[in-house]
Structures are given as C-alpha cells and as structure tokens.
Amino acid sequence: MVLKYIVKRVAFIIVALFFVSLITFILVKSAPGSYIETERLLSQNITDITVPPEVKAAWEKAYQLDKPEWQQFLIFLSNAARFEFGPSFQYPSTTIEKIIMRTFPISFRLAVMAIGLALVIGIPLGIIAAFKRNTVIDRIATLVSMIGTSLPNYVIAVFLIYILALKLHLVPSIGWGEPKNYVLPVLSLAIAPIGSITRYMRASLIETLNKEYIRVAWAKGGGFRQVVLKHALRNSLIPLITVVGPQLAYLTVGTVFVENLFNIPGLGKFYASAAIYRDYPMVMGTTVFFATIVMFTNLIVDIIYGILDPRIRKHSMLEG
Amino acid sequence: MEYLLEIKNLKTHFNTKEGIVKAVNGISYGLKKGETVSIVGESGSGKSVSVLSIMRLLPPYAKINGEIIFKGENLLTYDDKKMRKIRGNNISMIFQDPMSSLNPTIKIGQQIMEPLLWHHKVSKNEARHKTIQILTEVGIPSAKERFHQYPFEFSGGMRQRVMIAMALISEPDLLIADEPTTSLDVTVQAQILQLIRKIQEKRGTSVILITHNLAVATMVSDYIIVMYGGRIVEKATTEEFLKKPLHPYTLGLLNSIPILKSKKSLNTIPGQPPNLRELEEVGCPFAKRCGKKMSRCEEENPPRIELSDTHIVYCWLYE
Structure with missing residues (x-):
C-alpha cells in the first residue's frame, strides 16, 4: 500500500523532471553567447571572440551540437535517464557525472552540518521563545530569526569573515581541507535556517500548547516532563520536518554563493562557473540533478511525516 | 455525613488588560461522597471557571480566593506539586469536546x-x-x-x-464533567449520561456535572445549582427543583425549553448575559433582565432564603 503511494509519487517526479529538462534546455539554447566565445573572452582575455569556422564546426561535432535541437534534447534525456551527462565544455577530459559525484558530497556535507547546527540552536530557542512569549527573551529570539531569514547568506558570510576572521582571528577566512575551514561557511549557511526553525518551532509549540488535549494532560496530573516534553513537543516537532526537509534540499542547492565566497570545491561552485562560461551540458546536468534532489527530499519528508503522524500513516498512504 | 468537597465563598477573577473579569463571585456549596450535583447556567455564568478553579487549571493571571476544602484540606493552600498529585488521581475531569481532548x-x-x-x-x-x-x-x-x-x-x-x-x-473520589455530552448526538448523549450514572453508583464516586441543559441535569443529579453572573441564584434537590422552581432566572430557563409540537413560540429571557467586566459589586446580577425587578434588587445583595434544608434561593421575592 505504502509502496503504491511511493510508486505514484516517483512517477510524478519523473514527469516533473521531464518538464524541468525541457524548460532548462529551451532556456539554455535561447540564452545568448556560446562557450567557445565566452571562454576566449574570460580565460584567454582575447577581445576578438570570433572563432575560425572549421574549429567551431569540429567542436560542435564533438559535442553533437550539429544535430537538430530536438535530437540533442532526446540524446540528453536518454543519457540523463542513465545518469550520464557526458563531458562538459570546460572539463572535456572528465564527465559531468564524475564531477557531480566528487563535488556534491562536499555541498551536501555543508548543508547537513548547517541544518544540524540550525536544529540544535533553533529548536531550544523556539521552545524558550514559546514559553517566555511576549517577554524580552521572546522579542530577541524573534529579532534574531527575522535578521536570519531576511539577510542573504553571502551578506552574513561577509559579516562573519570580518568579525571572526579579520577582527578576532578565530578562524581562517579562506582555505579548505581542515575542520576549522568549515566554521565560517557552515555558520553563514545556518543563520537562515536557525531563523526559520526558531520561528516555526515557537509557533508550532504555542499552537500545540493551546490544544485541548494539553489541558487534559495537565488535568491528568502531568508535570512539565509529561505534558510539555511528551505530549506537546512531539506533536509540535512533527510539522517541523516539513520545514527542515526542504531547507536541507534548498541549502544543498543554495550553497552557490557561499562556496564561491570561500572557494570551496563543492557542486555549487561548479554550477556557478558553468553558468558564467555557458557550459551548457554542465548547466543541464546539474540543474536536473538538483531538481531530482529537491523532489526526492520532499518525497522522503512526506514519508517520514507519515511515519510520525498516525493519522496520515493510516489514511492517505493506504488510500494511495 | 461530612462533605467530600466544600466550596466556601469561592471567587475567581481574571486580571486582563481591559480590566478585571469577575467570573466567579463568591459561591458556596458542599458535596458528599457519592452525590451528584449539576451546575446549570448559560455561557459566561462562571460554571466552568468554578470547576476549573477546583482543579487549578486556570492561567496564572486568574486570582482564586475563598476556600476549597477537599477531604478536610484546603486545596488553595496546595503548591503545584501537591496539586498535581490531586489532579487525575483524587479529582478527575472530563471535558466538553472528546474530538480534541485526546x-x-x-x-x-x-x-x-x-x-x-x-x-x-x-x-x-x-x-x-x-x-x-x-x-x-x-x-x-x-x-x-x-x-x-x-x-x-x-x-x-x-x-x-x-x-x-x-x-x-x-x-478518583470526585469526577468533574464539564459539558460532557454537549458535542454529542442526542442518542449518544443519553448513553454517556447513563454510563456516568452507572459508574458513579457502582464506585460511589461523587460527580459535579456542568451543563446548560436542564434535561441533562434533572436526569442524573441529586442536586441542582443554578448559576448566573458568577453567583449561585438557586440550589435545590432535583425533586424540589422540578416541583417548585423559584428564582425568576430558573423559571426563565425552564420556560425557554422548546416543547415538541407546541404551537406557542419559544419563550426567551430578554436581554444579554452580563458583561463580567462590568458586574456591580452589590445587587442581584440578574436584576437587569428580571421581569419582577424591585428597586432594592439593584441596591442590595439578594438575601439567602432557605425554604427547606436543601432548597436555597437568593432573591428578594421570597423574603
């Protein structure tokens, strides 16, 4: 039964991915500029961007760009289905899937660490804010979470570099490979989710505490441990999963700025440079990969949500 | 026989930004082991707040005064920890909406x-x-x-x-049921009331039943207390209550029960339930809506008239 539900969702994801590919393909093909021209301009500093026609023709043939566009799209689809995106323009000696496999774990690790930190800080902060609502503590928590959610992470990153690296000399501002190099990027990425998790936790817990069954639990003689930790917290954490899951997917994809800022060899960095260099196969490959990640994360979130909430587990999943 | 629960001059007021809400204004009653008392009144009469005061399940801005003597001890002197041992153990409570109570x-x-x-x-x-x-x-x-x-x-x-x-x-020694049948179908209502009565008889549990439904009250209880504006206006055994209701508000309540197939239009009590923020310190809370109002009703508190050991009415009419 649950299997039927999952199959249905996966089928939907495949359809959605087809449209994502199609739209990306059309956008990429209609965008001005081409790789060999951009590459001459950006990497070799040659202002005359005209390429000898025979060089261009040979290059296009190598990447099958001489075929009609609908054929190119079909070739892309059939390859993508097997997770093969071929070599990119920038890195002809390797394949895009190899680059993804090498760099994605870095981005993912950053995102997981950031979300982990956000949960560790955001949940207790939200609980405190909920209990001390309309006090100074609550106002501070609200302010912090508003700043966190409204400032883009690259602004926060610059701010953190200034304070922690340049002024306090606690961590290096740049470099990669050592644990201390993680501090600044993870902090920059975590601020926004800390904000949203705090606010969500606060609202969710306040809502739960006002529920009739919480009053019943007090009336049964429960104390803080029984009523708040057992009855209220569990039920207010369940909806939090719907926030955390997409946040994780969003962070994995959205590390682009932070990776470029800190020069981290993650997938976001490759994604950004692919767009700048008009590296179409790379743009296509990473976009479809990211889309897949986001959609499957949502599916996993829904499944976990169902496992935690018996009403959903026994109803919607069974009925498919 | 000694009382299991004795309420003496209970007052519950809420300090809100807009003023003090006087939900319960000095009520007293006693309940013996195995007895069932129904507290009847319309919304805002203070009936729910009065029992939540016994359980001390009110927000911190509620100020409870008076005495709540349960098994010889005043619950109002209990701290949180001692009160927890009472709740769900010696005194249990059933709430109105079973759909959201679990x-x-x-x-x-x-x-x-x-x-x-x-x-x-x-x-x-x-x-x-x-x-x-x-x-x-x-x-x-x-x-x-x-x-x-x-x-x-x-x-x-x-x-x-x-x-x-x-x-x-x-x-528990005492079961408080706050409108336990209000959100249920009529047929289910009767089943639930029968169940409460059956268990009460079998175990000798005392019951406080809060209801706005007089039929429900007369069906299960030994005593009926009618509340209005945070005060008790009449208290009687169910038999006395049915035979000889006295207080104008009680009569109004009884008259506004719809009768099936009756051609007469439904009687209502004119006016609005009192605003608990603007309640006067003295005078009968029902005076403004009372058809038999006298001038002293708004100037002096109504006297406590004992018609029998068990039948008490607070009204100048019976002086």
Whole structure:
C-alpha cells in the first residue's frame, strides 16, 4: 500500500523532471553567447571572440551540437535517464557525472552540518521563545530569526569573515581541507535556517500548547516532563520536518554563493562557473540533478511525516 | 455525613488588560461522597471557571480566593506539586469536546493508563491490564484491539467513553464533567449520561456535572445549582427543583425549553448575559433582565432564603 503511494509519487517526479529538462534546455539554447566565445573572452582575455569556422564546426561535432535541437534534447534525456551527462565544455577530459559525484558530497556535507547546527540552536530557542512569549527573551529570539531569514547568506558570510576572521582571528577566512575551514561557511549557511526553525518551532509549540488535549494532560496530573516534553513537543516537532526537509534540499542547492565566497570545491561552485562560461551540458546536468534532489527530499519528508503522524500513516498512504 | 468537597465563598477573577473579569463571585456549596450535583447556567455564568478553579487549571493571571476544602484540606493552600498529585488521581475531569481532548499521535491505551503510571507505582503490565478492564467497563467492545488504536479511529461517543475511562482509571473520589455530552448526538448523549450514572453508583464516586441543559441535569443529579453572573441564584434537590422552581432566572430557563409540537413560540429571557467586566459589586446580577425587578434588587445583595434544608434561593421575592 505504502509502496503504491511511493510508486505514484516517483512517477510524478519523473514527469516533473521531464518538464524541468525541457524548460532548462529551451532556456539554455535561447540564452545568448556560446562557450567557445565566452571562454576566449574570460580565460584567454582575447577581445576578438570570433572563432575560425572549421574549429567551431569540429567542436560542435564533438559535442553533437550539429544535430537538430530536438535530437540533442532526446540524446540528453536518454543519457540523463542513465545518469550520464557526458563531458562538459570546460572539463572535456572528465564527465559531468564524475564531477557531480566528487563535488556534491562536499555541498551536501555543508548543508547537513548547517541544518544540524540550525536544529540544535533553533529548536531550544523556539521552545524558550514559546514559553517566555511576549517577554524580552521572546522579542530577541524573534529579532534574531527575522535578521536570519531576511539577510542573504553571502551578506552574513561577509559579516562573519570580518568579525571572526579579520577582527578576532578565530578562524581562517579562506582555505579548505581542515575542520576549522568549515566554521565560517557552515555558520553563514545556518543563520537562515536557525531563523526559520526558531520561528516555526515557537509557533508550532504555542499552537500545540493551546490544544485541548494539553489541558487534559495537565488535568491528568502531568508535570512539565509529561505534558510539555511528551505530549506537546512531539506533536509540535512533527510539522517541523516539513520545514527542515526542504531547507536541507534548498541549502544543498543554495550553497552557490557561499562556496564561491570561500572557494570551496563543492557542486555549487561548479554550477556557478558553468553558468558564467555557458557550459551548457554542465548547466543541464546539474540543474536536473538538483531538481531530482529537491523532489526526492520532499518525497522522503512526506514519508517520514507519515511515519510520525498516525493519522496520515493510516489514511492517505493506504488510500494511495 | 461530612462533605467530600466544600466550596466556601469561592471567587475567581481574571486580571486582563481591559480590566478585571469577575467570573466567579463568591459561591458556596458542599458535596458528599457519592452525590451528584449539576451546575446549570448559560455561557459566561462562571460554571466552568468554578470547576476549573477546583482543579487549578486556570492561567496564572486568574486570582482564586475563598476556600476549597477537599477531604478536610484546603486545596488553595496546595503548591503545584501537591496539586498535581490531586489532579487525575483524587479529582478527575472530563471535558466538553472528546474530538480534541485526546492526543492524536498517542495510542488510546497509552493515554488512558497515563494517570495510573504518573501517580502510582504500577508496572506497565498491570496498567495495561487495568486499562483493558476499564475500557470494557465503559462499553468499548474488543478492548484489547482498541487499546492499540489511535483517537482518529474512534467516533465521538466512543472517544467520550475513552475520556471517561481515562478519568476513572485511578479511581478518583470526585469526577468533574464539564459539558460532557454537549458535542454529542442526542442518542449518544443519553448513553454517556447513563454510563456516568452507572459508574458513579457502582464506585460511589461523587460527580459535579456542568451543563446548560436542564434535561441533562434533572436526569442524573441529586442536586441542582443554578448559576448566573458568577453567583449561585438557586440550589435545590432535583425533586424540589422540578416541583417548585423559584428564582425568576430558573423559571426563565425552564420556560425557554422548546416543547415538541407546541404551537406557542419559544419563550426567551430578554436581554444579554452580563458583561463580567462590568458586574456591580452589590445587587442581584440578574436584576437587569428580571421581569419582577424591585428597586432594592439593584441596591442590595439578594438575601439567602432557605425554604427547606436543601432548597436555597437568593432573591428578594421570597423574603
């Protein structure tokens, strides 16, 4: 039964991915500029961007760009289905899937660490804010979470570099490979989710505490441990999963700025440079990969949500 | 016989930004072991707040004054920890809406045995055994299977049975039922009331029943207390109440019960329930709506008239 539900969702994801590919393909093909021209301009500093026609023709043939566009799209689809995106323009000696496999774990690790930190800080902060609502503590928590959610992470990153690296000399501002190099990027990425998790936790817990069954639990003689930790917290954490899951997917994809800022060899960095260099196969490959990640994360979130909430587990999943 | 619960001059006021809300304004009554008393009144009469004051389940800005003597001790002198030992153990409560009174993500059986586990040193096995036993007692078939189900798998009436089981599991001396049948179908209402009465007779539990439904009150209770504007206006045994209702408000309530097939239009009590923020310190709270109002009604508090040992009315008419 649950299997039927999952199959249905996966089928939907495949359809959605087809449209994502199609739209990306059309956008990429209609965008001005081409790789060999951009590459001459950006990497070799040659202002005359005209390429000898025979060089261009040979290059296009190598990447099958001489075929009609609908054929190119079909070739892309059939390859993508097997997770093969071929070599990119920038890195002809390797394949895009190899680059993804090498760099994605870095981005993912950053995102997981950031979300982990956000949960560790955001949940207790939200609980405190909920209990001390309309006090100074609550106002501070609200302010912090508003700043966190409204400032883009690259602004926060610059701010953190200034304070922690340049002024306090606690961590290096740049470099990669050592644990201390993680501090600044993870902090920059975590601020926004800390904000949203705090606010969500606060609202969710306040809502739960006002529920009739919480009053019943007090009336049964429960104390803080029984009523708040057992009855209220569990039920207010369940909806939090719907926030955390997409946040994780969003962070994995959205590390682009932070990776470029800190020069981290993650997938976001490759994604950004692919767009700048008009590296179409790379743009296509990473976009479809990211889309897949986001959609499957949502599916996993829904499944976990169902496992935690018996009403959903026994109803919607069974009925498919 | 000594009272199990004696309320003396109970006053519950809420300090809000817009002023003090005087929900309960000095009520007194006693309840013996095994007795059932119904507190009747319209919304805002203070009936719910008066029992929530006994349980001390009110927000911190509620100020409770007076005495609540339970088994010889004043509950108002109890701290939180001592009060916790009373709740769900010596005094249990059933609430109005069974649909929202159960935690949707915890199994029924687990929720029922919680008071037992929280208050007594019992093993999980004993608690489970007792839960299944009490589920059967409140009329839930195949209790063993139902034990492992979630609230959404129960109908409204069944959930109220679960609530009753939960309230009774630690064998309380006093059961407070706050509008236990209001949100149920009429046929289910009768079943639930019968169940409460049956269990009460079998176990000798005292019951306070809060209701706005006079029919419900007369069906199950030994005594009826009518409240208005945070005060008791009339108190009588059910028999006296039915034979000789006295207070103009009581009469108004009785007259506004619809009668099937009657051609007469339904009687109502004119005016609005009082605004609890603007209640006068002196005078009868019902005076503004009373058809038999005299000038002294608004100037002096109504006298306590004892028509018998058990029938008391607060009204100048019977002086």
